[in-house]
Amino acid sequence: MGRAPCCDKANVKKGPWSPEEDFKLKSYIDQHGTGNNWIALPQKIGLKRCGKSCRLRWLNYLRPNIKHGGFTEEEDNIICSLYISIGSRWSIIAAQLPGRTDNDIKNYWNTRLKKKLLGRHRKSSPRREPEGEDAFDLQNLSNSAMERLQLHLQLQTLQNPFSLYNNPALWPKLNHKMIETLDSLNQNIPVLNLPAPPSLGQEDSIKIPVQFDSKSGVVEQNPIVVNDGFAAAAAGENLQTIGDDELDYFKEMGGAGRENLAWWCNEFEVKSSSWDSTAVIDEHVYGDYGMSF
DNA sequence: AAGCCAATCAACCGCGCGAAG
Protein backbone atom coordinates (compact mmCIF):
# COMPACT_ATOMS: atom_id res chain seq x y z
CA MET A 1 0.00 0.00 0.00
CA GLY A 2 1.15 3.53 0.60
CA ARG A 3 0.72 6.76 -1.20
CA ALA A 4 0.45 6.91 -4.98
CA PRO A 5 3.61 8.42 -6.46
CA CYS A 6 3.23 11.96 -7.76
CA CYS A 7 4.93 11.06 -11.03
CA ASP A 8 6.27 8.16 -13.04
CA LYS A 9 9.50 7.56 -11.15
CA ALA A 10 10.94 5.37 -13.90
CA ASN A 11 10.73 8.06 -16.55
CA VAL A 12 11.84 10.96 -14.46
CA LYS A 13 15.33 12.37 -14.33
CA LYS A 14 16.90 12.84 -10.93
CA GLY A 15 19.97 14.62 -9.69
CA PRO A 16 21.51 17.97 -10.49
CA TRP A 17 19.82 20.28 -12.96
CA SER A 18 21.55 21.15 -16.22
CA PRO A 19 21.69 24.74 -17.50
CA GLU A 20 19.37 23.69 -20.33
CA GLU A 21 16.76 22.43 -17.91
CA ASP A 22 17.07 25.58 -15.85
CA PHE A 23 16.63 27.69 -18.97
CA LYS A 24 13.54 25.78 -20.07
CA LEU A 25 11.90 26.02 -16.70
CA LYS A 26 12.74 29.65 -16.10
CA SER A 27 11.68 30.82 -19.55
CA TYR A 28 8.39 29.00 -19.32
CA ILE A 29 7.52 30.36 -15.88
CA ASP A 30 8.66 33.85 -16.85
CA GLN A 31 6.21 33.76 -19.73
CA HIS A 32 3.31 31.72 -18.43
CA GLY A 33 3.67 31.47 -14.69
CA THR A 34 3.44 28.17 -12.91
CA GLY A 35 -0.18 27.66 -13.90
CA ASN A 36 -0.91 26.56 -10.36
CA ASN A 37 -0.11 23.00 -11.30
CA TRP A 38 3.43 21.87 -10.74
CA ILE A 39 2.60 18.27 -11.52
CA ALA A 40 1.51 19.10 -15.06
CA LEU A 41 4.20 21.67 -15.71
CA PRO A 42 7.13 19.41 -16.69
CA GLN A 43 5.06 17.71 -19.39
CA LYS A 44 4.03 21.06 -20.80
CA ILE A 45 7.61 22.15 -21.28
CA GLY A 46 9.07 18.77 -22.15
CA LEU A 47 11.12 18.30 -19.02
CA LYS A 48 11.65 14.79 -17.72
CA ARG A 49 11.41 15.99 -14.16
CA CYS A 50 9.02 15.46 -11.31
CA GLY A 51 6.73 18.42 -10.72
CA LYS A 52 7.94 18.68 -7.17
CA SER A 53 11.50 18.83 -8.40
CA CYS A 54 10.56 21.70 -10.74
CA ARG A 55 8.89 23.55 -7.93
CA LEU A 56 11.90 23.14 -5.67
CA ARG A 57 14.30 24.25 -8.38
CA TRP A 58 12.23 27.33 -9.10
CA LEU A 59 11.66 28.32 -5.51
CA ASN A 60 15.20 27.75 -4.36
CA TYR A 61 17.29 28.87 -7.32
CA LEU A 62 15.55 30.21 -10.37
CA ARG A 63 13.03 32.70 -9.10
CA PRO A 64 14.17 36.31 -9.00
CA ASN A 65 15.90 37.98 -6.06
CA ILE A 66 17.23 34.82 -4.49
CA LYS A 67 20.29 35.34 -2.31
CA HIS A 68 22.77 32.57 -1.64
CA GLY A 69 25.36 32.41 1.09
CA GLY A 70 26.86 35.43 2.81
CA PHE A 71 24.51 35.48 5.76
CA THR A 72 24.91 38.66 7.74
CA GLU A 73 25.19 38.95 11.51
CA GLU A 74 21.72 40.43 11.58
CA GLU A 75 20.33 37.49 9.66
CA ASP A 76 22.11 35.14 12.04
CA ASN A 77 20.39 36.86 14.95
CA ILE A 78 17.00 36.66 13.33
CA ILE A 79 17.41 32.99 12.53
CA CYS A 80 18.56 32.20 16.04
CA SER A 81 15.82 34.19 17.68
CA LEU A 82 13.13 32.61 15.57
CA TYR A 83 14.58 29.16 16.05
CA ILE A 84 14.39 29.67 19.81
CA SER A 85 10.82 30.80 19.57
CA ILE A 86 9.33 28.46 17.01
CA GLY A 87 11.84 25.75 16.32
CA SER A 88 12.52 24.35 12.88
CA ARG A 89 9.73 26.15 11.09
CA TRP A 90 12.04 27.03 8.25
CA SER A 91 9.40 28.43 5.95
CA ILE A 92 8.28 30.91 8.60
CA ILE A 93 11.87 31.86 9.34
CA ALA A 94 12.55 32.28 5.65
CA ALA A 95 9.54 34.57 5.35
CA GLN A 96 11.30 37.00 7.68
CA LEU A 97 14.41 37.07 5.52
CA PRO A 98 13.74 38.44 2.04
CA GLY A 99 15.61 36.57 -0.66
CA ARG A 100 16.35 33.60 1.55
CA THR A 101 14.80 30.21 1.06
CA ASP A 102 13.80 27.73 3.71
CA ASN A 103 16.20 25.19 2.25
CA ASP A 104 19.06 27.65 2.38
CA ILE A 105 18.34 28.63 5.95
CA LYS A 106 17.90 25.02 7.01
CA ASN A 107 21.22 24.07 5.49
CA TYR A 108 22.89 27.12 6.96
CA TRP A 109 21.54 26.33 10.40
CA ASN A 110 22.42 22.66 10.29
CA THR A 111 25.89 23.08 8.89
CA ARG A 112 27.16 26.33 10.30
CA LEU A 113 25.01 28.32 12.65
CA LYS A 114 24.30 25.48 15.04
CA LYS A 115 27.99 24.73 15.24
CA LYS A 116 28.74 28.39 15.73
CA LEU A 117 26.43 28.39 18.73
CA LEU A 118 27.58 25.09 20.09
CA GLY A 119 31.07 26.16 19.27
CA ARG A 120 33.39 25.02 21.99
CA HIS A 121 31.63 22.03 23.28
CA ARG A 122 33.38 18.78 22.70
CA LYS A 123 35.72 20.20 20.10
CA SER A 124 38.10 22.23 22.18
CA SER A 125 37.51 20.09 25.21
CA PRO A 126 36.40 16.68 24.12
CA ARG A 127 34.35 14.92 26.74
CA ARG A 128 36.07 11.87 28.03
CA GLU A 129 34.21 8.69 27.36
CA PRO A 130 32.42 7.49 30.45
CA GLU A 131 33.38 4.08 31.66
CA GLY A 132 30.01 2.51 31.23
CA GLU A 133 26.58 4.02 31.41
CA ASP A 134 26.85 4.88 35.06
CA ALA A 135 30.12 6.71 34.91
CA PHE A 136 28.35 10.04 34.86
CA ASP A 137 29.01 12.56 37.60
CA LEU A 138 25.36 13.04 38.31
CA GLN A 139 25.62 15.35 41.27
CA ASN A 140 28.13 17.82 39.87
CA LEU A 141 26.57 17.84 36.48
CA SER A 142 23.04 18.20 37.70
CA ASN A 143 23.81 21.11 40.01
CA SER A 144 25.62 22.91 37.31
CA ALA A 145 23.04 22.09 34.70
CA MET A 146 20.16 23.20 36.86
CA GLU A 147 21.85 26.49 37.62
CA ARG A 148 22.45 27.21 33.98
CA LEU A 149 19.05 25.99 33.00
CA GLN A 150 17.58 28.40 35.51
CA LEU A 151 19.64 31.27 34.15
CA HIS A 152 18.53 30.47 30.65
CA LEU A 153 14.89 30.25 31.62
CA GLN A 154 15.07 33.57 33.39
CA LEU A 155 16.47 35.20 30.30
CA GLN A 156 13.97 33.44 28.12
CA THR A 157 11.09 34.58 30.25
CA LEU A 158 12.25 38.14 30.20
CA GLN A 159 12.60 38.07 26.45
CA ASN A 160 9.35 36.33 25.67
CA PRO A 161 6.94 35.15 28.33
CA PHE A 162 5.40 32.58 26.04
CA SER A 163 8.58 31.15 24.70
CA LEU A 164 10.35 27.92 25.45
CA TYR A 165 9.91 27.82 29.17
CA ASN A 166 6.29 28.77 29.27
CA ASN A 167 5.24 26.33 26.60
CA PRO A 168 5.92 22.79 27.78
CA ALA A 169 5.36 21.51 24.29
CA LEU A 170 8.55 23.26 23.32
CA TRP A 171 10.57 21.82 26.13
CA PRO A 172 13.31 19.54 24.97
CA LYS A 173 12.94 15.82 25.06
CA LEU A 174 15.53 14.36 27.31
CA ASN A 175 17.93 11.60 26.62
CA HIS A 176 18.27 8.75 29.03
CA LYS A 177 21.23 10.17 30.90
CA MET A 178 19.47 13.41 31.53
CA ILE A 179 16.40 11.51 32.63
CA GLU A 180 18.47 9.50 35.10
CA THR A 181 19.95 12.70 36.44
CA LEU A 182 16.65 14.46 36.74
CA ASP A 183 14.95 11.42 38.22
CA SER A 184 17.49 11.50 40.99
CA LEU A 185 16.77 15.17 41.49
CA ASN A 186 13.10 14.49 41.98
CA GLN A 187 13.95 13.23 45.41
CA ASN A 188 14.76 16.82 46.31
CA ILE A 189 12.34 18.52 44.02
CA PRO A 190 14.24 21.33 42.34
CA VAL A 191 12.70 24.74 42.20
CA LEU A 192 13.20 27.09 39.35
CA ASN A 193 13.20 30.69 40.46
CA LEU A 194 11.82 32.95 37.82
CA PRO A 195 11.99 36.71 37.98
CA ALA A 196 9.06 38.44 39.50
CA PRO A 197 6.90 40.67 37.34
CA PRO A 198 7.88 44.31 37.68
CA SER A 199 4.61 44.97 39.47
CA LEU A 200 5.84 42.89 42.36
CA GLY A 201 8.54 43.72 44.78
CA GLN A 202 12.14 42.81 44.22
CA GLU A 203 11.94 40.13 46.85
CA ASP A 204 9.13 38.34 45.06
CA SER A 205 9.79 35.60 42.65
CA ILE A 206 8.00 32.80 40.95
CA LYS A 207 8.99 29.44 42.28
CA ILE A 208 8.15 26.52 40.11
CA PRO A 209 8.87 23.01 41.30
CA VAL A 210 9.60 20.75 38.40
CA GLN A 211 9.09 17.03 38.06
CA PHE A 212 10.56 14.90 35.36
CA ASP A 213 8.60 12.09 33.84
CA SER A 214 11.17 9.46 33.05
CA LYS A 215 8.71 7.47 30.96
CA SER A 216 7.88 10.24 28.54
CA GLY A 217 11.12 12.12 28.96
CA VAL A 218 9.12 15.27 29.36
CA VAL A 219 9.52 17.93 31.99
CA GLU A 220 6.39 18.47 33.98
CA GLN A 221 6.00 21.84 35.59
CA ASN A 222 3.71 22.43 38.49
CA PRO A 223 3.69 26.12 39.19
CA ILE A 224 2.27 26.65 42.61
CA VAL A 225 3.86 29.67 44.15
CA VAL A 226 3.24 32.52 41.96
CA ASN A 227 1.86 35.81 41.24
CA ASP A 228 -1.67 35.55 39.89
CA GLY A 229 -1.92 36.32 36.21
CA PHE A 230 1.57 35.71 35.10
CA ALA A 231 1.68 32.34 36.67
CA ALA A 232 -1.66 31.38 35.25
CA ALA A 233 -0.54 32.33 31.82
CA ALA A 234 2.77 30.63 32.30
CA ALA A 235 1.02 27.49 33.38
CA GLY A 236 -0.98 27.50 30.20
CA GLU A 237 -4.32 28.05 31.86
CA ASN A 238 -7.25 29.44 30.01
CA LEU A 239 -6.59 33.08 29.43
CA GLN A 240 -10.22 33.89 30.02
CA THR A 241 -9.63 33.31 33.69
CA ILE A 242 -7.11 36.09 33.86
CA GLY A 243 -8.44 39.42 35.01
CA ASP A 244 -7.52 42.70 33.35
CA ASP A 245 -5.66 43.79 36.43
CA GLU A 246 -3.45 40.79 35.94
CA LEU A 247 -2.20 41.95 32.57
CA ASP A 248 0.06 44.63 33.97
CA TYR A 249 3.13 42.62 33.47
CA PHE A 250 2.46 42.11 29.81
CA LYS A 251 1.52 45.70 29.28
CA GLU A 252 4.82 46.72 30.76
CA MET A 253 6.51 44.41 28.31
CA GLY A 254 4.88 46.14 25.40
CA GLY A 255 1.74 44.12 25.07
CA ALA A 256 -1.58 45.93 24.87
CA GLY A 257 -3.93 43.53 26.56
CA ARG A 258 -5.88 40.38 26.18
CA GLU A 259 -5.77 40.35 22.38
CA ASN A 260 -2.03 40.56 22.29
CA LEU A 261 -1.76 37.98 24.97
CA ALA A 262 -3.88 35.54 23.05
CA TRP A 263 -1.97 36.27 19.90
CA TRP A 264 1.28 35.72 21.68
CA CYS A 265 0.07 32.36 22.85
CA ASN A 266 -1.26 31.21 19.52
CA GLU A 267 1.37 32.65 17.25
CA PHE A 268 4.74 33.95 18.22
CA GLU A 269 6.60 37.12 18.45
CA VAL A 270 10.21 37.89 18.77
CA LYS A 271 10.65 40.88 20.97
CA SER A 272 14.37 40.67 21.17
CA SER A 273 17.13 39.61 18.90
CA SER A 274 19.22 38.47 21.81
CA TRP A 275 19.92 34.77 21.80
CA ASP A 276 22.98 34.50 23.91
CA SER A 277 21.21 32.58 26.63
CA THR A 278 20.32 29.76 24.32
CA ALA A 279 23.82 29.66 23.00
CA VAL A 280 24.93 29.32 26.56
CA ILE A 281 22.47 26.65 27.48
CA ASP A 282 23.07 24.72 24.31
CA GLU A 283 26.75 24.79 24.78
CA HIS A 284 27.03 24.33 28.49
CA VAL A 285 23.95 22.53 29.66
CA TYR A 286 22.73 20.32 26.87
CA GLY A 287 26.24 20.16 25.52
CA ASP A 288 27.18 18.37 28.69
CA TYR A 289 24.74 15.68 27.73
CA GLY A 290 25.90 15.61 24.14
CA MET A 291 22.58 16.94 22.99
CA SER A 292 20.88 20.05 21.88
CA PHE A 293 17.37 20.98 20.87
C1' DA B 1 50.29 13.02 -5.30
C1' DA B 2 47.00 10.15 -3.20
C1' DG B 3 43.79 8.90 0.08
C1' DC B 4 40.80 9.98 3.67
C1' DC B 5 37.45 12.55 6.03
C1' DA B 6 34.46 16.25 7.23
C1' DA B 7 31.77 20.03 5.61
C1' DT B 8 28.62 21.81 2.47
C1' DC B 9 24.57 22.10 -0.17
C1' DA B 10 21.40 20.66 -3.91
C1' DA B 11 17.95 17.59 -4.33
C1' DC B 12 14.88 13.90 -2.92
C1' DC B 13 11.38 11.76 0.05
C1' DG B 14 7.37 11.17 2.66
C1' DC B 15 3.88 13.19 5.26
C1' DG B 16 0.23 16.51 6.64
C1' DC B 17 -2.92 19.83 5.24
C1' DG B 18 -6.34 22.03 2.65
C1' DA B 19 -8.99 22.74 -1.49
C1' DA B 20 -11.93 20.84 -4.81
C1' DG B 21 -15.17 17.66 -6.46
Add this chain to the structure above:
DNA sequence: TCTTCGCGCGGTTGATTGGCT
Protein backbone atom coordinates in the same frame (compact mmCIF):
# COMPACT_ATOMS: atom_id res chain seq x y z
C1' DT C 1 -19.17 14.08 4.70
C1' DC C 2 -15.82 11.59 2.25
C1' DT C 3 -12.24 11.02 -1.13
C1' DT C 4 -8.72 12.54 -4.07
C1' DC C 5 -4.98 15.24 -5.34
C1' DG C 6 -1.59 18.90 -5.36
C1' DC C 7 1.16 21.86 -2.52
C1' DG C 8 4.24 22.94 0.99
C1' DC C 9 7.04 21.59 4.56
C1' DG C 10 10.78 19.47 7.32
C1' DG C 11 13.91 15.71 7.50
C1' DT C 12 17.28 13.17 5.13
C1' DT C 13 20.41 11.68 1.54
C1' DG C 14 24.17 11.73 -1.46
C1' DA C 15 27.38 14.08 -4.60
C1' DT C 16 30.87 17.40 -4.51
C1' DT C 17 34.43 20.14 -2.53
C1' DG C 18 38.22 21.30 0.24
C1' DG C 19 41.44 20.54 3.84
C1' DC C 20 44.49 17.60 6.18
C1' DT C 21 47.79 13.81 6.65
